[in-house]
Amino acid sequence: MSRMTFAAGMVDAVVARMHDDQTMTLIGSAYLLGPAAEHPALNAVRERYADRVIDEPPISESAVAGLAIGSAMSGCRALAHFGLAAFAVEAWSQFIHEAGVAHHQSGGQITVPAVFVMMHGIMPIEHSQHSRSPYAMLANCPGIQIVLASTPADIKGLMTTALRSDNPTVVMNHPLLMAMEGEVPDGDFSIPFGQAEVRRAGDDVTIVATSHKVHVALEAAETLAADGVSAEVVDPRTIVPLDRAAILSSVRKTGRVVVVDDSPRTCGFGAEIGALVAESAFDDLKAPVVRLSPPDIPIPRGTVAQTPFRTTPEKVVGAVRSVLR
Amino acid sequence: MIDSAQALAIFESMLLIRRFEETVIDLWATVETEGHRHVYIGQEAVGATIMELLREDDLILTTHRNHGHVLARGADPGRALAEILGRADGFNKGRGGSAGLTVRAAGFLATTGQVGGGIGLGIGAAQAQKIRGRGGICVTFFGDGGLEEGIGFEAMNIAALYSQPVLLVCENNSVGVTTGRAQNEWSSSSMAAETLGDIPRALGIATEVVAGESVTDVHEAASRLIGDLREGRAPAFIEMRTRRWPGSRSFNPQLVTGVTDLDGVWDPASVTGEHADWINRYDPVIGYGRDLFRQGRISRSEIVAMNERVCRTVEAAREFALASPLPSAESGLTGTFA
Numbered sequence: 001m002s003r004m005t006f007a008a009g010m011v012d013a014v015v016a017r018m019h020d021d022q023t024m025t026l027i028g029s030a031y032l033l034g035p036a037a038e039h040p041a042l043n044a045v046r047e048r049y050a051d052r053v054i055d056e057p058p059i060s061e062s063a064v065a066g067l068a069i070g071s072a073m074s075g076c077r078a079l080a081h082f083g084l085a086a087f088a089v090e091a092w093s094q095f096i097h098e099a100g101v102a103h104h105q106s107g108g109q110i111t112v113p114a115v116f117v118m119m120h121g122i123m124p125i126e127h128s129q130h131s132r133s134p135y136a137m138l139a140n141c142p143g144i145q146i147v148l149a150s151t152p153a154d155i156k157g158l159m160t161t162a163l164r165s166d167n168p169t170v171v172m173n174h175p176l177l178m179a180m181e182g183e184v185p186d187g188d189f190s191i192p193f194g195q196a197e198v199r200r201a202g203d204d205v206t207i208v209a210t211s212h213k214v215h216v217a218l219e220a221a222e223t224l225a226a227d228g229v230s231a232e233v234v235d236p237r238t239i240v241p242l243d244r245a246a247i248l249s250s251v252r253k254t255g256r257v258v259v260v261d262d263s264p265r266t267c268g269f270g271a272e273i274g275a276l277v278a279e280s281a282f283d284d285l286k287a288p289v290v291r292l293s294p295p296d297i298p299i300p301r302g303t304v305a306q307t308p309f310r311t312t313p314e315k316v317v318g319a320v321r322s323v324l325r
Numbered sequence: 326m327i328d329s330a331q332a333l334a335i336f337e338s339m340l341l342i343r344r345f346e347e348t349v350i351d352l353w354a355t356v357e358t359e360g361h362r363h364v365y366i367g368q369e370a371v372g373a374t375i376m377e378l379l380r381e382d383d384l385i386l387t388t389h390r391n392h393g394h395v396l397a398r399g400a401d402p403g404r405a406l407a408e409i410l411g412r413a414d415g416f417n418k419g420r421g422g423s424a425g426l427t428v429r430a431a432g433f434l435a436t437t438g439q440v441g442g443g444i445g446l447g448i449g450a451a452q453a454q455k456i457r458g459r460g461g462i463c464v465t466f467f468g469d470g471g472l473e474e475g476i477g478f479e480a481m482n483i484a485a486l487y488s489q490p491v492l493l494v495c496e497n498n499s500v501g502v503t504t505g506r507a508q509n510e511w512s513s514s515s516m517a518a519e520t521l522g523d524i525p526r527a528l529g530i531a532t533e534v535v536a537g538e539s540v541t542d543v544h545e546a547a548s549r550l551i552g553d554l555r556e557g558r559a560p561a562f563i564e565m566r567t568r569r570w571p572g573s574r575s576f577n578p579q580l581v582t583g584v585t586d587l588d589g590v591w592d593p594a595s596v597t598g599e600h601a602d603w604i605n606r607y608d609p610v611i612g613y614g615r616d617l618f619r620q621g622r623i624s625r626s627e628i629v630a631m632n633e634r635v636c637r638t639v640e641a642a643r644e645f646a647l648a649s650p651l652p653s654a655e656s657g658l659t660g661t662f663a
Binding site (some may be wrong): 023025051052054057058060062063064065066067068069070071073074075076078093094097098102103104105106107108109110111142143145165166167230 | 386419420427429434436439444446447448449450452454456474479482483487657661662
């Protein structure tokens with residue numbers, strides 16, 4: 001085990017795969033990797049394998065996605081970094097019409113071992129066009145795996161799995177995770193997709209949370225524990241594939257669900273979990289499902305105006321109290 | 326000058342495409358079939374000639390108008406036709422149909438009906454070829470409509486910036502089309518540029534603008550540019566200008582020029598009727614047949630024998646395709662992920 005940041009955990013996986021897979025291409029600006037850009041190992045691998053690095057490509061998200069997907073279809077794995085998920089929306093057609101359908105539509109002839117990395121969430125000093133968490137949009141387009149990691153160990157393990165998968169994978173990270181520290185297994189370490197992690201065990205309520213909101217939920221659970229409320233925090237880690245069994249198993253135990261994530265409310269991830277629980281655990285429910293998600297309004301610029309859009313531990317505590325009534 | 330063996334191979338490939346496409350149109354008229362199809366009639370010289378110039382390890386991206394490319398690359402016509410009919414024995418197990426027919430084993434990375442999408446994928450394939458370092462290239466076929474999408478510009482810019490070994494083949498089949506809408510056909514091309522080759526030229530990409538119905542012209546330009554790509558002078562662009570075949574329709578091509586009569590090769594006077602001008606001036610099969618016949622590289626009896634051989638192949642493909650079942654109702658429920 002080594003203590004490192006989330007960004008360093010991600011870089012650990014990328015660097016190992018760049019060494020081990022001599023056809024893998026790394027596409028995207030170092031700057032867009034955020035704090036990871038400063039990681040010496042990443043810079044070393046970028047220098048050592050310069051012929052497999054496309055640095056600072058033009059501001060052409062569609063073609064950058066095409067570059068990664070076409071390379072992957074040819075048998076050369078590719079990782080493309082887009083900076084913000086908000087920018088990557090430009091590449092949606094390549095993700096959903098090319099990467100997402102190629103394997104199925106070709107009758108299994110084509111595989112797409114490509115990974116697309118981007119940051120989601122509220123960008124405090126940016127306007128609405130930069131603050132996006134569009135993973136529910138992608139989950140609505142079959143054929144793309146979606147990773148939402150929340151810890152340094154998980155991003156290493158999930159990124160390693162993404163970089164070994166024959167399927168296209170979108171990895172969305174929240175900027176507030178980047179500098180978070182945690183223990184990360186040394187050496188080769190992977191986490192299978194579709195396996196949720198129970199971050200905190202509890203009996204009274206299930207909080208399903210993703211990405212940065214896992215930490216918000218854990219903070220809320222701590223506060224609730226002081227009041228004698230036992231909250232279970234379930235982190236799906238990948239929303240495609242989704243570990244439905246783990247979520248339902250927790251809900252059957254607690255009978256109460258609060259979903260905390262960053263996708264907008266309508267047809268968002270919270271709506272999916274609400275529907276899942278209503279369909280498959282209706283008789284176990286003791287209270288209505290509550291979704292804590294940003295409202296269906298463009299996220300405004302500035303930390304003050306963003307207050308109603310930001311899910312805090314206090315809001316989670318309030319939501320839990322409402323389902324316990 | 327194209328050597329005779331290569332010339333005859335190209336001509337036979339063109340004839341195979343023509344007979345195959347005539348069969349596709351006939352099947353839609355005579356057998357219960359689903360979906361639309363885009364045929365390659367009038368563009369045979371492009372696909373047949375370029376495929377003849379490629380190596381086995383070259384990669385190819387193509388579009389909804391792919392039948393000619395797939396056949397010219399040597400893919401099994403029976404499985405190709407089965408796919409076009411959406412049958413279980415098609416290359417894509419019936420999931421691609423006419424517009425999505427792809428043959429990975431023959432070097433086709435993807436066939437995309439998303440207009441312009443393949444231009445983006447092609448730069449990735451070219452990048453992979455560069456990493457492998459064995460001189461392989463990527464050929465990306467797209468229509469004039471493909472350049473109307475923004476990704477074409479983005480991808481050409483990246484290909485030029487990183488010297489990626491991709492041959493961009495723009496099959497402009499809108500030359501001379503003014504009455505498209507009146508014929509219930511797409512109105513393409515809707516480009517402000519008259520010569521599409523001017524667009525890549527602005528990015529410094531080596532570009533040729535060629536008469537796409539001429540095997541000689543296509544061969545001259547493509548062989549030179551492909552040679553350049555293999556030696557690292559990349560990328561390259563060819564605008565293949567072809568005069569649209571009069572039977573082209575948006576969903577339902579009509580064989581208005583009739584089943585191609587090869588008498589027109591040795592007896593030009595036999596070409597008559599409403600579309601005689603298109604056949605005499607722009608039909609690549611008749612045109613190249615006449616070239617080879619005049620040059621004494623093929624005789625009338627050899628053409629007749631070649632035609633019989635090709636028709637037998639297509640008839641066998643037709644029997645194979647029609648004997649293949651439709652995919653089951655459950656068949657599409659699997660295989661989303663590898």
